[in-house]
Amino acid sequence: MLRSKKTGADAPLASGRRLLALGGAMADLAQAAVPGAVVEEAGLDRLAAARTTHCDLVLIDADAWEAPALAQALQSLAAAPAAPAVLLAGERLPTTVVRNLLRLERSDVLEAPFSTEQAVQAIAGLLAVAAAPAAAPSAVSSRCWAVTGAVGGAGATTLAVEMATALAARSGKDKGVCLIDLNLADGAAAAYLGAQPAMRLSEMGVAADRIDASMLQAFVTPVSKQLDVLAGLREPGAFDAIGRDAVLRMLEVACDCYEWVILDMPRHRRSWTLEALSGCDEILVVSELTVPALLAARSLADEIEESLGTDQKPRIVLNRLASRMFGPAPSMSEAERALGRKADAGVSSDWEAAAASVNLGGPIAQHRPKSKIVKDVQALVERLAAEPSRKDVHGARRAA
Numbered sequence: 587m588l589r590s591k592k593t594g595a596d597a598p599l600a601s602g603r604r605l606l607a608l609g610g611a612m613a614d615l616a617q618a619a620v621p622g623a624v625v626e627e628a629g630l631d632r633l634a635a636a637r638t639t640h641c642d643l644v645l646i647d648a649d650a651w652e653a654p655a656l657a658q659a660l661q662s663l664a665a666a667p668a669a670p671a672v673l674l675a676g677e678r679l680p681t682t683v684v685r686n687l688l689r690l691e692r693s694d695v696l697e698a699p700f701s702t703e704q705a706v707q708a709i710a711g712l713l714a715v716a717a718a719p720a721a722a723p724s725a726v727s728s729r730c731w732a733v734t735g736a737v738g739g740a741g742a743t744t745l746a747v748e749m750a751t752a753l754a755a756r757s758g759k760d761k762g763v764c765l766i767d768l769n770l771a772d773g774a775a776a777a778y779l780g781a782q783p784a785m786r787l788s789e790m791g792v793a794a795d796r797i798d799a800s801m802l803q804a805f806v807t808p809v810s811k812q813l814d815v816l817a818g819l820r821e822p823g824a825f826d827a828i829g830r831d832a833v834l835r836m837l838e839v840a841c842d843c844y845e846w847v848i849l850d851m852p853r854h855r856r857s858w859t860l861e862a863l864s865g866c867d868e869i870l871v872v873s874e875l876t877v878p879a880l881l882a883a884r885s886l887a888d889e890i891e892e893s894l895g896t897d898q899k900p901r902i903v904l905n906r907l908a909s910r911m912f913g914p915a916p917s918m919s920e921a922e923r924a925l926g927r928k929a930d931a932g933v934s935s936d937w938e939a940a941a942a943s944v945n946l947g948g949p950i951a952q953h954r955p956k957s958k959i960v961k962d963v964q965a966l967v968e969r970l971a972a973e974p975s976r977k978d979v980h981g982a983r984r985a986a
């Protein structure tokens with residue numbers, strides 16, 4: 587249904603605008619707020635197909651539709667090219683709906699009750715930024731470290747979680763650190779932290795070029811004021827569903843938004859693995875003190891070095907070092923012979939502390955702050971953080 591009403595030349599917004607109103611109350615609001623606009627009243631089924639070529643703005647009455655259906659329609663709209671701006675108004679603004687709304691390039695929310703003035707302002711704001719580029723996130727000089735296991739169960743996730751926690755405490759900055767679990771199908775980082783992701787990461791993989799700071803924020807789960815984790819719900823097909831461009835774009839945006847980014851890398855190489863590693867300041871290969879793990883760590887470190895060049899030598903971290911091993915174990919010098927290089931750091935074994943962390947949900951630093959694991963990780967973090975970032979090194983080389 588199309589409605590148009592002229593109410594004089596002193597209208598606050600230019601006439602001739604095309605507004606799509608979902609919910610009868612929105613049609614009335616659109617006409618009151620934008621006199622002279624062409625207002626089309628429609629049902630929710632119109633939303634996913636709305637394009638800037640047909641309308642400048644969509645107004646949605648959040649109370650008029652069931653939340654799952656509305657969230658789904660917004661998600662389809664966000665994945666489509668040339669999606670118009672959307673203003674969502676109502677008393678009930680469910681998180682799933684707002685999260686999908688945030689994926690749009692231009693959107694706003696009006697919580698009822700609101701005045702016509704407030705509606706006019708929100709609408710004017712959305713129409714005014716129609717052609718303006720998205721605001722750049724508050725770019726910081728970000729540092730990114732990747733952690734990968736030489737063999738399954740070596741402790742990569744444990745160390746990534748503890749390193750992210752140590753960095754968050756060290757930085758003290760709100761939203762200073764993001765831990766990204768790139769084990770897209772069944773990563774454990776969120777569970778280790780006692781956090782519950784709400785989204786499937788494949789929902790982000792639909793349109794790589796639309797991933798921006800606000801979309802990233804819709805996907806992260808806050809762990810503390812300083813630390814966020816970016817991980818998805820368990821999703822067996824996620825590695826196929828999330829394309830290379832989406833993963834790399836997600837990392838790029840995360841590095842624009844956070845001071846520190848820690849990657850929990852999958853052990854098996856993906857189409858995006860080397861590119862992701864090439865953007866990192868540090869690559870940590872986690873091994874345990876067994877012969878197969880040490881040999882695997884050597885091969886993995888060699889492969890990475892050969893692919894990326896000696897500029898990015900991975901560091902070997904030996905995990906679960908015990909003062910007394912059960913059965914014959916390589917000595918440190920035997921271990922370094924098997925590795926073909928020196929180990930860069932060691933982390934003590936403390937099964938009780940590690941089990942308390944995973945079973946209670948939360949880092950070891952929270953549940954067993956006196957554990958040797960926490961001390962060893964802190965020492966490692968301090969040492970690595972004191973190194974110049976790769977950007978500084980490259981900058982200095984270019985200047986020389």
Ligand SMILES: Nc1ncnc2c1ncn2[C@@H]1O[C@H](COP(=O)(O)OP(=O)(O)OP(=O)(O)O)[C@@H](O)[C@H]1O
Pocket residue numbers: 735737738739740741742743744745774853905906907933934935936937938940941944959
């Ligand atoms: N230093 C440590 N001392 C004792 N237990 C540890 C230590 N580090 C890790 N663990 C335990 O070892 C197990 C495997 O650790 P984790 O899940 O971090 O390994 P991973 O390399 O990420 O494994 P995956 O290959 O499945 O990703 C977990 O139960 C963890 O609590």
Ligand SMILES: [Mg+2]
Pocket residue numbers: 742743744769774
């Ligand atoms: Mg893991």
